[in-house]
Amino acid sequence: MATLIVNGVSHEIEADPAQPLLWALRETLKLNGTKFGCGIAQCGACTVHVEGQPVRACQTPLGAVDGLEVTTIEGLADADGQMHALQQAWIDHQVPQCGYCQSGQLMSAAALLAETPAPSDADIDRAMQGNICRCGMYGRIKSAIKQAALQMPQPSPEPAMQETGDIDAEETTNG
């Protein structure tokens, strides 16, 4: 038995603790937005947030997320249903093609912006490296992330530099 807090709602899941989170989300909780692509953490289609960190649900055993907060694509919009800036940017840039990879892309991008509100191109490449888009929409994904970044609350430079002395000063000022 594992307790999962998914998109703010707590669930008791009766399953083998070795079972990957992906299948509990899809089959038990019927949250089908999180996709199965490879099963071996190679494609990112199954990306969700655990305590805000992007993880590959296909390789995350239920036992490892017992009692933790999980966010899926269904929980990316805010409580009032207001889309995340990334979702709007995805529409503005007409990012999805087949769309199958896009839940995972959005979750990876959302984790990036939460951590790095004004990412450089290299930051974006790094954060998105685990997500394959077989339809090849990388250029649009990148543009959409940049658009959404403009709407992210940016940390004021001074406190950010004080709190995290190792952050590259340029990164905190160029947004």
Next chain:
Amino acid sequence: MGKWTRRGFITAGVLTTGALVVGVGIRPGHRAPKLAGMVTSEDETLINAWVKIDTDNVITAIAPHSEMGQGAQTAITQMLADEMDADWEKIAFMEAPATEEFANYALAREYAAGNLTLPRFMEGTVDGVFMAMTKRMELQITGGSTSVRFTGQRGMRIAGAAAREMLIKAAAKDWDVPATQIRSEDAYLYHDASERKARYADFAAAAADYMPPAQPKLKSSADFKIIGKSKQRLDIPSKVDGSAVFGIDIDLPGMKYAAVKAAPVIGSKITSIDARGVSTMPGVVKIIKDDYFVAIVADGYWQASQALGQLDVRYENSPAKDLNQDAIFENFRQSMSAAVSEGKEKKDIAYGDARKALDSAAQVFEAEYSVPFLAHACMEPMNATVRIEGESAEIWTGTQNPLSIRNAVAETLGFKKDNVTLHNQFMGGGFGRRSSTDYPVMAAKIAAQCDFPIKMIWSREETTQQDWYRPASISRFKIGLDEAGQPVSWDQQYIDKLDPPEASHPIYNLSDVFVHYVESDHHIRFGPWRSVDHTQHGFYIESLVDELAHAAGQDGYTYRRALLADKPRHLAVLDATAKAANWGRTLPDGHGLGISIVESFGTICAQCVEVDMSNGEPKVTHVYSVADPGFVVNPDGFAAQIESGVIYGLTAALHGEITIEEGRVMQSNFHDYPIMRMADAPEIHVETINSGARLGGGGEPGTPPTAPALTNAIFNATGQRIRNLPVMTGLTSSV
């Protein structure tokens, strides 16, 4: 409920040249059961099979094309909406169900009228004139870049214009004014003189009493309001919040999950299984052994796949087991040489006298190129969900080929076709893979042994190893050149001719041509792979022409220009591409620029690839692509297709390789069948030319020029000619 009146299907064929049958007249409660489901409430009137107007004046386009990301549903809806003067804010799309009434009539007609031969994957179903052909062919295929240019152009526009004329006719009668005094705009009808105004919906029922005009007046491109505009795709909002339903997302009450495995040597039989210890594993419900696959049905997919991993499966000892990659290519070479020496070449196309012209040529240039097998690697693994009750079956899956699936499942189960219903879903990638019937048929076989619905999901490994592959092939050229290095004789030989027939026909101005092929005899199965034969012939021909250019001391752009001097559309595309890439500029150290041009599916597409070789490995920095599809219905959607085609082509060119050892596919997942990722993706510049020529496709033409433009760029940077794909293998093996 009122009286149920049966109305005749005019798909039976009201048609004169240039006009299409626009569809079906139907009323609520129509007894044709497959169509009745589309009329969701009593107060909706379906004017015809292509367009529905409901009571809140929302217009729904209904088309027999599935969505795999190519945006075709939106583009053909634009075509309908524009001709109909619909309100784009109040328009919807519905995919036509898999029934013969929706067989792709326009597709058939285009093939019949356009002097094109039918692709092989449709063969065996064609019979007779196209009127009869449509139904008999049961064409309902999304592929070959057909949606916009066939269904959209020949079906949707006419349907929209016809619907509009019928509405005007109905209003004219009711208002007792001449039809010519009625104008239409944003789904409203106006009679300005009497200041009358009505919604289309108000006259929908009355309009349905008229037969659609056989030749409605179509707009000229100057009057387009919706066609030619970058309308946002209708399916995209559902693809950013997880709500889009793909085949794999279907959930039925009481459903169980199946994991499957077929023989690694494709097509071999399974002799026995040892299920000891497996049947008692948690969640396992059933173990099924078919001649060709095993399935484990369990309460959850993970449980099913865990159990499958423990199952001991024995396979027959097929002769294909001894086949290796090297032997396949060696056999190709031997059979090619034998065909020539024995005079047993299969003719593809010939004009002039290439052999004779070769004798008098000043020089002879010979080259051999090769391409490997490729998998489609759709993002969504193959899957299908099937529920069987008594003598009827329902299938939920994403397919490019709904009618064939319905028929194949009916045949497999021994059911009447009418008792098999297919619910087509969004596809997480198609690229040709989802035109095969194997995966739904397998799911149906499993469901037939269960008294509950099953969702069958292939693992990524199974999806990679049980594909229908882009064929591996070799091509040899023997080109006679004059003193100046211009080709005077063109002899090309290659392995296996599939589709489309013109893929191997050179676009260049040549006088003496002989193109011929031999057929392979290995067991690896072929399927259409994004742009089909154009992928290999684009690479062969455009690599060769580049080599000829350099042999003649010219650059690839100038040399091609001369050979296309009498083809203004090709020249315009080539010139625009060179201009976009700023051809001839001084490149950064280690960079190279390559050019290519391929015409496929009616669209001419040229590309320049810029590659950075300074680290020894190719890093593609820019791709400049210009295409002339005749007219672009949705410019941004078209651009997205080209971008997609370029990345697809680059992935294949750089890394794509399925290898065969002991008769089996060696690759299994994305670690050994790598797909280009963001950090390696180039900037892509896309331009389109609206030449006004007959409409070409969008989904496939972006792929064929990419590989040769890349290898030509590598040559430009390093002097190293890559004749064997993929590049990464070619680079290391030829160093």
